[in-house]
């Protein structure tokens with residue numbers, strides 16, 4: 639049977655988060671998680687701080703949960719005054735299965751066909767390719783990009799329709815999935831860049847797994863030399879618009895820019911943001927709540 643955990647959830651003043659997290663790690667002997675805000679950007683510059691945050695801790699349910707909760711309530715009561723004085727809601731306890739907590743995502747990651755010939759295959763799953771299939775083996779680790787997310791899928795579909803590119807730049811490479819696909823589709827030179835050094839390590843492992851050569855860097859976009867036949871950026875609307883000038887400058891004459899990570903409700907915002915980029919919008923595709931825009935440098 640799957641192991642179970644008692645998930646204790648505390649909503650506390652933002653200033654108390656670090657102190658509480660340390661206390662809960664000590665008390666539970668396990669890690670804690672702090673809920674992320676749903677932001678449309680990877681950059682925190684100019685983002686207003688929230689007043690409260692949610693901290694979750696994980697206990698073995700066989701332990702004395704009533705005793706643990708009493709200790710947590712005492713800790714919250716002792717600290718409430720120092721952090722605004724408002725009463726802190728009582729922690730809630732939910733029983734969850736281990737698979738939900740740590741590795742549940744693996745169940746949903748099965749070999750997936752995308753476009754006509756691309757197949758994304760988890761390293762641990764068997765798969766019998768059909769003639770012409772381009773199989774990408776992947777273990778995303780903690781980096782984003784299994785191909786199961788619509789933003790990645792939309793990018794891969796758009797990339798395949800553009801035929802065989804020569805030079806490709808993958809901005810925000812994550813697991814390296816788009817960069818590897820570009821090589822599989824025949825690109826001669828591919829550069830993948832990410833602001834997250836851990837993502838670059840995972841991307842490197844995935845490139846090695848697939849026997850493909852991709853130059854992986856953490857170099858800021860503006861400092862990457864040259865122009866590319868295809869520039870891919872599956873980031874988020876705010877970031878794409880902020881980077882519009884640098885992204886457009888990297889597209890060679892006759893080349894394409896594929897933008898993804900855009901909630902459809904933010905599509906108009908991105909179209910407007912690229913209005914003065916000098917590129918022409920040539921295709922829009924959508925899946926679920928996500929949009930993907932393809933621009934062309936007509937110059």
Ligand SMILES: C[S@@+](CC[C@H](N)C(=O)[O-])C[C@H]1O[C@@H](n2cnc3c(N)ncnc32)[C@H](O)[C@@H]1O
Pocket residue numbers: 680781782783784785789790793809810811812813814815816831832833834837859872873877899
């Ligand atoms: C949504 S993931 C995309 C991963 C993968 N390319 C895919 O399509 O599945 C976005 C990635 O962009 C990276 N990122 C965010 N802002 C960036 C920036 N300004 N320059 C480069 N990478 C960035 C993040 O660290 C993250 O790995």
